[in-house]
Amino acid sequence: MSYGKILLILFFCAVSSVATAQTTSDISGYIKDGNEPIAGASVLLKGSKIGATSDARGYFELKNIKPGSYSIMVSYLGYVRESRSLTLAADQHVNLDFLLKRDPQQLKNVDISGKTKTQEVRESGFAVNAIDVKKFANTTADLNQILNRSTGVRIREQGGLGSDFKFSINGLSGKQVKFFIDGIPMEVMGSAMSLNNIPVNLADRLEVYKGVVPVTLGADAMGGAVNVVTSQKVNNYLDVSHSYGSFNTNRSALTGQYTDQKTGIIVKASGFRNSSKNNYKMKGVDVLASGPQPGNYIPEEELFGKEYASGDVKRFHDNYFSVLGQAEAGITNKKWADVLFIGGGYNETRQDLQTGFDQKTVYGKVKRTSYAKSATIRYKKDNLFTEGLSLSAFAARSADTYRTTDTVFAKYIWDGSWYDSGYTEMGRSIATVGVIRRPRTYAMANMGYVINPRHSISLNYTLDHLKNENYNAYSEQRDSLPGKINKQIVGLAYQQDLMGGKLVNTFFAKYYNLGLNRTKYVNRILTAQDTLANNMGYGIASRYKLSNGLGIKASYEHAYRLQEAEEVFGDGLNLQGNPDLKPESSDNINLGAFYSFQVSKNSFFIEASGFYRNAKDFIFPVPDVRSNLLKNENQSSVRITGFESELRYNYDQLLSVTFNLTYQNAINTTKTGQTESYYVEGSYKNKIPNQPWLFGNADFTIGKDNLLGKDTRLQFNWFTQYINWFYLTWESKGNPNGKSDIPTQFIHNAALSYSLNKGKYNISAECRNLTDRMSYDNFKLQKPGRSFSIKFRYFIQ
Structure with missing residues (x-):
C-alpha cells in the first residue's frame, strides 16, 4: 500500500x-x-x-x-x-x-432560456439528480419529502415528524448513503441535523449522487451521497417562516445574513424549531375487545380472560421536539482568503417512543433525548501561491450525547392500557437510562490544480475520529464498553475536458483506512480488540455530448464503506451493536443518456439510465429473536440491477410537469453455508425483503404572475407517489397465501400558495395523503393519514 x-x-x-x-x-x-x-x-x-x-x-x-x-x-x-x-x-x-x-x-426566463447550475450538475459525467428547491420554498415540506420525489430515491419513514427513516438510492440504503451540507457531513453538526428536520428554506439546491461519488466529498459512500447546497450569496437577506398543521405540528425556520460593506465582515445565522404530538390514528391495531381503556392498569392474570380485537386508536406517546441554531462570522474576497468563517452550533431533540422496530411492540413511557454542540472553521482560496491552485479546508469539533429512558416494568396495548411485566418495555431485566457519548474530531481539505482549461487534478484528505462511551446512568455501577473509530480517506482525481467540451472524463482513486478499537466480552471476560483495515477504491465518470442538448454518460466505482458507530456500538434503541462487522464493498456501474430541447417557450428534459451494484460483505439489519432488537450482519453478497427514467416539461413560468419511474431488483446472492444467520439462510436469489422494487412519482405545477394584483404569484401543485407492493420477509419462506407484504400504495398531495410584493410575503396551504389511504414503510409501520397545514413566510433581500 x-x-x-x-x-x-x-x-x-x-x-x-x-x-x-x-x-x-x-x-x-x-x-x-x-x-x-x-x-x-x-x-x-x-x-x-x-x-x-x-x-x-x-x-x-x-x-x-x-x-x-x-x-x-x-x-x-x-x-x-x-x-x-x-x-x-x-x-x-x-x-x-x-x-x-x-x-x-x-x-423570469432564466430557467427556460439559460443553463442553470442545476442543469450543469445533471449533465456531468456522474449519475446525479440535481434539484432546485427554491420553487418549494413556500411549502411545508422538509428535505426528505422533496428528495422522496426524485428518481431512484426511496425514503422509508417509521412514523410522523422526527421518526427514524431509511434513505435508499438505487437499492443501497442506510449508512451506505452519506449526507452533506455544502460538502460537510451532516453528522458532524449533531443528531438534529437530519433531512427530516431541515426545512426547505435552508437549502438552495440538492445534489443526489448515485453509486459513484466525487472525491471532493471525501466520503466512504458506497451507495451514493446527498449534498445540500445552501445559498453562497454575499448580499443581505432574511428568510423567516412558520407552519402549523394536523397533529399539533409546528415548524419554524430562520436563515439570514448580514454584510458590513466597510469591513467586509459577514455574519450568517440559521436555525429551526420543530414539534408535533404525532397523535394520528392507527388503523386496525390490537386493542381489548371490551373497549379502549386508556391509561388503565390491568392485572396480568385478568388478561387471560380478555379477548383482543382490531380497532382504530390514536397514538398516545409520540411527542417530538427538536431545535437547532448555528452561526458563522467571517470575511470573503480578501487577498489571502476568498472565504474564512468561524462558527458554532447547538441542537437538541426530545422524543417519546411509541413503537419498537415494528408496531406489535408498543411503548408508553420510553423516552429519548439528545443534544449536540459543535465548533467549526472553514477556509477557501483560489489561485493560492500560483495561478490555478485552489485550497478549501474545513475542521470541526463536536460532541453528541444521547439518553434513552426505559425504567418502567410494564407492557402496553394500543388502547393505552398496560399490565405488569418482569421486564422493562424494551425487554431489559433492569431499569435503564442508557447514555451514549460520542465526541468527534473531523477535518477535510480539498486541493485542486488547473493545469490548463482542458486538464485539472484534485486531491482530498479526510480525517474522522470518534470516541464512543455507553453506560447505564440508572445503575450505581456504570459498566461501559468504550471504543474508538478512526477513519482516513485520501482521494485523487484527474479531469479531462476534450473535444471542445463534448467529452469530459474524470478518473479517480480513493484510499480507505479504518482503525477500530473496542471492547467486548469473550467467554465472559472483557477483552480489548483492535482492528486495522486498508482498502483501495477507484473509478471513472464520463460524459459525451452528441449535440448541444443530447448526451450519454457512464460511471464506474469500486467503492468501500467503513463501519459506523451505531453499527459497531449500537444506537441505544432498536439496534444492538456488532463489533465483529467488516467493511463492505461494491462495484457500481451507471449507464445513461439525457436529451433537452426547447421549442419557443416549451422546454423538455428526458433522462434514462440503468444501474448495476454488486455488494460484498453487505451489512444488513436482521431481527434478533433473543433480544427483540435489530442487529447488523455481513451478508456475503447482494446484487442490484435496475433502471430509472424521468421526463420534465416546462412552459414559460406557467406550467411544469414531471414523471419518473424506478425499477430495482435487489437479490441476495449468498449461497447456503456462506452465512451463520438463520434469517439469511435458504434465501439464495430471493429479493431483499422490506424494500420497494417498483415506484414512481408525478408532479404537476401551475402558477401565474400578477393574476391577483401587481407583483403577485398564485401557484397550485399536485404530487402523486406510487409504490408497488413488496414482501415484508423473504419470499421463499412461509406459506405463500399467508405471507406478509406491504400493499400497493397511491398517495396524493396538493398545495396552494400565494405570494405578493415580489415574494416578500407568502402564504400556502397544503394537504398530504388527500384520500386518507393507508400508507406504510419499514416493517409495515403505519404513517400518518390525511393531514392539513398552513405556512407563512417572510423573505427580504
Whole structure:
C-alpha cells in the first residue's frame, strides 16, 4: 500500500509542475455570483476573435493574446453584463475575477432560456439528480419529502415528524448513503441535523449522487451521497417562516445574513424549531375487545380472560421536539482568503417512543433525548501561491450525547392500557437510562490544480475520529464498553475536458483506512480488540455530448464503506451493536443518456439510465429473536440491477410537469453455508425483503404572475407517489397465501400558495395523503393519514 501512496504523491507533483512557465500573454480568472461559481458564462475579448466559456468552477482562460489595449466583456443570462478595459504587455499574465450581479428583468426566463447550475450538475459525467428547491420554498415540506420525489430515491419513514427513516438510492440504503451540507457531513453538526428536520428554506439546491461519488466529498459512500447546497450569496437577506398543521405540528425556520460593506465582515445565522404530538390514528391495531381503556392498569392474570380485537386508536406517546441554531462570522474576497468563517452550533431533540422496530411492540413511557454542540472553521482560496491552485479546508469539533429512558416494568396495548411485566418495555431485566457519548474530531481539505482549461487534478484528505462511551446512568455501577473509530480517506482525481467540451472524463482513486478499537466480552471476560483495515477504491465518470442538448454518460466505482458507530456500538434503541462487522464493498456501474430541447417557450428534459451494484460483505439489519432488537450482519453478497427514467416539461413560468419511474431488483446472492444467520439462510436469489422494487412519482405545477394584483404569484401543485407492493420477509419462506407484504400504495398531495410584493410575503396551504389511504414503510409501520397545514413566510433581500 505504501507503494501506491508514493505513486499518488509523485503523480500529483509531476502534474503540478506542468504549467509553471508563461510564454505568451494571457488572461484568466473566475466568474462568480458571490461565492458560487457561474458555469457557462461567456467571455469575449473585444477587437479580437478570442473568447472562452467558464467551466464548472467558474474559471476561464484566454491565451495567445498580442500586446495592446483591449476591452473584456463577461455575460451570462440572468445577470448584468460587465466590461473592463486593460492593456497587455508582452509575456504578461493578467488575473481578472468577475462578480456578476443578477438582473431582475432577465431572471423570469432564466430557467427556460439559460443553463442553470442545476442543469450543469445533471449533465456531468456522474449519475446525479440535481434539484432546485427554491420553487418549494413556500411549502411545508422538509428535505426528505422533496428528495422522496426524485428518481431512484426511496425514503422509508417509521412514523410522523422526527421518526427514524431509511434513505435508499438505487437499492443501497442506510449508512451506505452519506449526507452533506455544502460538502460537510451532516453528522458532524449533531443528531438534529437530519433531512427530516431541515426545512426547505435552508437549502438552495440538492445534489443526489448515485453509486459513484466525487472525491471532493471525501466520503466512504458506497451507495451514493446527498449534498445540500445552501445559498453562497454575499448580499443581505432574511428568510423567516412558520407552519402549523394536523397533529399539533409546528415548524419554524430562520436563515439570514448580514454584510458590513466597510469591513467586509459577514455574519450568517440559521436555525429551526420543530414539534408535533404525532397523535394520528392507527388503523386496525390490537386493542381489548371490551373497549379502549386508556391509561388503565390491568392485572396480568385478568388478561387471560380478555379477548383482543382490531380497532382504530390514536397514538398516545409520540411527542417530538427538536431545535437547532448555528452561526458563522467571517470575511470573503480578501487577498489571502476568498472565504474564512468561524462558527458554532447547538441542537437538541426530545422524543417519546411509541413503537419498537415494528408496531406489535408498543411503548408508553420510553423516552429519548439528545443534544449536540459543535465548533467549526472553514477556509477557501483560489489561485493560492500560483495561478490555478485552489485550497478549501474545513475542521470541526463536536460532541453528541444521547439518553434513552426505559425504567418502567410494564407492557402496553394500543388502547393505552398496560399490565405488569418482569421486564422493562424494551425487554431489559433492569431499569435503564442508557447514555451514549460520542465526541468527534473531523477535518477535510480539498486541493485542486488547473493545469490548463482542458486538464485539472484534485486531491482530498479526510480525517474522522470518534470516541464512543455507553453506560447505564440508572445503575450505581456504570459498566461501559468504550471504543474508538478512526477513519482516513485520501482521494485523487484527474479531469479531462476534450473535444471542445463534448467529452469530459474524470478518473479517480480513493484510499480507505479504518482503525477500530473496542471492547467486548469473550467467554465472559472483557477483552480489548483492535482492528486495522486498508482498502483501495477507484473509478471513472464520463460524459459525451452528441449535440448541444443530447448526451450519454457512464460511471464506474469500486467503492468501500467503513463501519459506523451505531453499527459497531449500537444506537441505544432498536439496534444492538456488532463489533465483529467488516467493511463492505461494491462495484457500481451507471449507464445513461439525457436529451433537452426547447421549442419557443416549451422546454423538455428526458433522462434514462440503468444501474448495476454488486455488494460484498453487505451489512444488513436482521431481527434478533433473543433480544427483540435489530442487529447488523455481513451478508456475503447482494446484487442490484435496475433502471430509472424521468421526463420534465416546462412552459414559460406557467406550467411544469414531471414523471419518473424506478425499477430495482435487489437479490441476495449468498449461497447456503456462506452465512451463520438463520434469517439469511435458504434465501439464495430471493429479493431483499422490506424494500420497494417498483415506484414512481408525478408532479404537476401551475402558477401565474400578477393574476391577483401587481407583483403577485398564485401557484397550485399536485404530487402523486406510487409504490408497488413488496414482501415484508423473504419470499421463499412461509406459506405463500399467508405471507406478509406491504400493499400497493397511491398517495396524493396538493398545495396552494400565494405570494405578493415580489415574494416578500407568502402564504400556502397544503394537504398530504388527500384520500386518507393507508400508507406504510419499514416493517409495515403505519404513517400518518390525511393531514392539513398552513405556512407563512417572510423573505427580504
